[in-house]
Amino acid sequence: MASPIKVPFVDLARQFRALEPELTEAFQEVGRSGMYIMGERLVSFERAVAVYLGVKHAIGVSDGSNALFLSMKALGIGPGDEVITAPNSFLASAWTIVAVGARPVFVDVAEDMNLDPMRLEAAITPRTRAVMPVHITGRPANMAPINEIADRHGLFVIEDAAQAIGARYHGKRVGGLGTAAGFSLHPLKNLGVYGDGGLITTDDSELASKLGKLRNHGLINRDECESWGYNSRLDPMQAVFAEIKLAHLDGWNARCRAIAATYRAGLDNVVTVPRDQQYEECVYHNFIIRTDRRDELMKHLLNLGVDTRIHYPIPIHLQKAAHNLGYREGSFPRTENDARRMISLPIYPELTDAEIDHVVQSVRSFFC
């Protein structure tokens, strides 16, 4: 029997419709200015988001992957170096390391699905230059012990904050917790634009200056190139959308946290649910439940009109692209076990209470 309620996994049109007049006006304003590359509208967003995140500098770039890539380039990480990261992330965290010429070294995750600080030190070698903790699903990695270990070994800390804009750790927002941080403004992110977009944050002024050039052909002015660089700029057309949405971000994140609380309360006794430590504020880019009967549950939910996903079914170290890194099945038991058990439930601010309730009841009906 067809379910009366359908809960799509994402529905970006809902947010767009609510903001449409404002977004359209901004689009027309940029259009009429004739300034479609860099310029004051980009600077305006960069300033606003830096203030929001509590960092000195924010540099708009073309996407979240390039945010990480350029950060490592600017820090001089390259061939012969190693960068430690988590194997359960989106591919981009690892490929950016490969792309700068360095070697990704994986460390298994802890119960919170983030890089396990207890295992970090054992992975450090004389070639290690940086740690790249991933704030997966919007949950801050446990940065205090990670930073302590990194400091002791003289390593850079690059936060992969692609999924975590607005999240807090001990009261401080992610993005200001390491040497530099990379954010994604991909349409599906908590702060998303209408194409590819990204952001680098740092408190290091020299690094920010380097990044400002590196993203724009290495130019110091129109006619002088200081060092050969890339073209990786956030389009001003997208920057104005991001600035409009930034004003709504805390409200949206609060709504996602409220939805997460409802899911948690309703599902706690049937599946493993994510929970916040008292020192952290996860922004629930994804809400991942874990169960041994994953595939059956997904099918059951689909039949009831609840669309779900897996983030991600194949851990990075088991991807074809990673075959020469020397890992195998069994290298990271917790990551691999999670990959077999996880389901991401729909979570976005525009979900209605009826839809949220339907998700909870649909999961419960499978078990009870």
Place this chain on the structure above:
Amino acid sequence: MATARVQNYLPEQYRVTEQFDINHNYLPQQFSDHDEILAKIREVVIRGDFTLGSEVDKLEQEYAELCGAAHAIGVGSGTDALFLSLKALDIDKGDEVITTPFTFYATIGAIVTSGAKPVFADAGIDYNIDPDQIESRITSRTKAIMPVHWSGKPCDLDRIQSIADKHGIAVVADACHAIKATYKDRKIGGLGTLACYSFHPLKNLNVWGDGGIVTTNSAAHADRLRLLRNHGLVGRDECRMFAYNSRLDTVQAVVARHLLGKIDHITRSRVANAEYFDKHLGAISGITVPYREPHIYQVYHLYMVLCERRDELQHYLIANGVDAKVHYPTPMHLQPAAAFLGHKRGDFPVAERIAASALSLPVHEFITRAQQDRVIRLIRGFYG
């Protein structure tokens, strides 16, 4: 302080100033006709079809046909088109790529960031790489020649191809200026190994942000580029190779497709405006108009003349409301970033002479005859 300067740096070519009534930047005029585009972008947004969406697929098919190639692959920018093309050919550290020192930074940036060493061959009187200078620079490490079709005039592709064939190396064309240009009646998108185009806002066919596209007749190169631009992904969950993220935004593909419908008009206007300038400026002593060859159809992304007392003339035109520009005053081998190559002034005399005397005048489709007449009068007056 340094940071503030970088962050406030506005690319000069975008300034639409009240001071000029003849501007290089025509984007506000182009945007005045945006209703249809906005409606289509709205559809993309409502569908949520943002990443490599159906508009990108359609643009790729249309663009391949327009440029005479079997495949077109949309990417993040013209720079990335060059970079990813070199990567598709496995060009890396230890390799060399031969190109011209008279080009935009991105040509060299793409070579250097691929890991390879740029090797320069001087330009000729047509502003393009001089085929006679190429062969002596080929070594066992040379993997490709990167001719730049400067200002929209195709290089001597037959000669370059025969050199490449003889030495078994690739031809990766920087065709960023040259959409719709032809060489001996052949469309250039299918010539060479790969051709790279930019949709940067002031290109003949533009989008409203960064964008680019690669054309090729090789299905294998096309497949590899599709992996390279999108994380090496096959489907959503399988990563075949670690790669890059460099995609043409779907909303920008909407803009490109809309303007594709106008590209014939845009190109014809530019060519006609250039001819008009040629006819009237060619008679002024002190000005050398762009070189033409009967078998080449050039599309004048830039209308670049060589002139005596260039800096003075530029200031004079600017003072009189004409946005005259220099693309670009310092050739690549003399840039601070090229110091590691050990070149000095005098190494590439033709490129240096062009850089010292080149001036670009607006010829886009919104320039009127009356505006051109004013520019001509001013220049004639300047040289008295």
